[in-house]
Amino acid sequence: MTNSAPGIEMKGYTNPVYAEYLGDPFVWSAGGEYYAVGTGHVEAAGQIEEAEEAFAAMNAELRLFPLLRSDDFVSWHRVGGALLPPDDPALGETFWAPEVACHEGRYFLYYSVGFADTRHHLRVATADHPMGPFVDAGVALTDVSRTPFAIDPSPFQDDDGAWYLFYATDFLDCDGGYRPGTALVVDRMESMTRLAGDPRVVLRATADWQRFQSDRTMYGAVWDWHTLEGPCVRKRDGRYFCLYSGGRWDSGGYGVDFGVSDSVLGPYSNAGCESGPRVLRGVPDHVVGPGHCSVVTGPDRVTDYIVYHAWNPGMTERTMRIDRLDWTPGGPSCAGPTWTEQQIPGSPQ
Numbered sequence: 001m002t003n004s005a006p007g008i009e010m011k012g013y014t015n016p017v018y019a020e021y022l023g024d025p026f027v028w029s030a031g032g033e034y035y036a037v038g039t040g041h042v043e044a045a046g047q048i049e050e051a052e053e054a055f056a057a058m059n060a061e062l063r064l065f066p067l068l069r070s071d072d073f074v075s076w077h078r079v080g081g082a083l084l085p086p087d088d089p090a091l092g093e094t095f096w097a098p099e100v101a102c103h104e105g106r107y108f109l110y111y112s113v114g115f116a117d118t119r120h121h122l123r124v125a126t127a128d129h130p131m132g133p134f135v136d137a138g139v140a141l142t143d144v145s146r147t148p149f150a151i152d153p154s155p156f157q158d159d160d161g162a163w164y165l166f167y168a169t170d171f172l173d174c175d176g177g178y179r180p181g182t183a184l185v186v187d188r189m190e191s192m193t194r195l196a197g198d199p200r201v202v203l204r205a206t207a208d209w210q211r212f213q214s215d216r217t218m219y220g221a222v223w224d225w226h227t228l229e230g231p232c233v234r235k236r237d238g239r240y241f242c243l244y245s246g247g248r249w250d251s252g253g254y255g256v257d258f259g260v261s262d263s264v265l266g267p268y269s270n271a272g273c274e275s276g277p278r279v280l281r282g283v284p285d286h287v288v289g290p291g292h293c294s295v296v297t298g299p300d301r302v303t304d305y306i307v308y309h310a311w312n313p314g315m316t317e318r319t320m321r322i323d324r325l326d327w328t329p330g331g332p333s334c335a336g337p338t339w340t341e342q343q344i345p346g347s348p349q
Helices: 041-045 048-057
Strands: 003-005 008-013 023-030 033-039 064-070 077-083 094-103 106-115 118-127 135-140 150-157 163-171 181-191 200-203 211-218 221-236 239-246 255-261 288-297 304-311 318-328 331-334 342-348
Touching (some): 023 304, 033 094, 041 048, 064 094, 094 150, 106 150, 150 221, 318 342
Parallel strands (some): 023 094, 023 288
Antiparallel strands (some): 003 008, 094 106, 163 181, 181 200
8 A cells, every 4th residue: 555645545446345246335424434235135036035034043133235334445344234124025025225314313224125126115214323223114105006116215415404315217108209118206305204295307218228128018018118227416516416327237238327407306417328328337348237326425535436336247246346436527427447456545644
């Protein structure tokens, strides 16, 4: 390790920074440490019942969503799981894409639950500590009778203290040249456990690279299905940037792009994305399917980093990776995805 400036120690790392399964990674800092949570094998595959039986045989308590901790941002260790499974199997068997918000000293974990690709809805769990355990609050944030598929909740607090929840849901119309499929909306939060129920469109699919699957059977019909998912919003210089992932999550074409708006409720524009994702895209023979990101400030308290998953070479594990995120006049930019050694500035001395 070398010093790039007086009092600043450089730390080296090589992606992936966590080589076990962790899809949809979300990272946040609390109490001088970093925490990460994401979708594990059990949650992605809907193997909750089997996992509960295995833990019961060991006289242990199952917690969903792998939970990691780090004191330097580059060395990560699993410390257990975040969420106590809700005691209601009717809610669903697959649990996806948790994110955490802190408000007035309490922690709120937002996630979706449902059955494979159907009847997913959004829920929230609470805890007094970032390591949990998070306990489901007993309320559904979205109603499957009105919104049969809602995933990837991402809370955002604006400068005035108001909270909003960005998430992905399905659209079947082609109005305005948009393509049918999963896309992004935002709703105002009346409280940390209740949405206003007036979602606004953030971004819809318009480009070929955002195709999930041709001839996909959904909602009793066959579609050329497109997908935008995994929203992550940051405000810079008075503008709102919504990073999102597009395409098919288990393919090499998956990547991260962004939309921008002057208002948190939109309208957002991702003009310029027609030829492919502009923030992260796969690198043949090195990185496959980078996406579903979060953004966090690094140990130097200045530099932002994009945290995302990508597939291992055998396409059996989604692993957590980090790369520096730069804010340019044209929007967020990343030199990654990287797979060789990188250096980041550590904590100020």
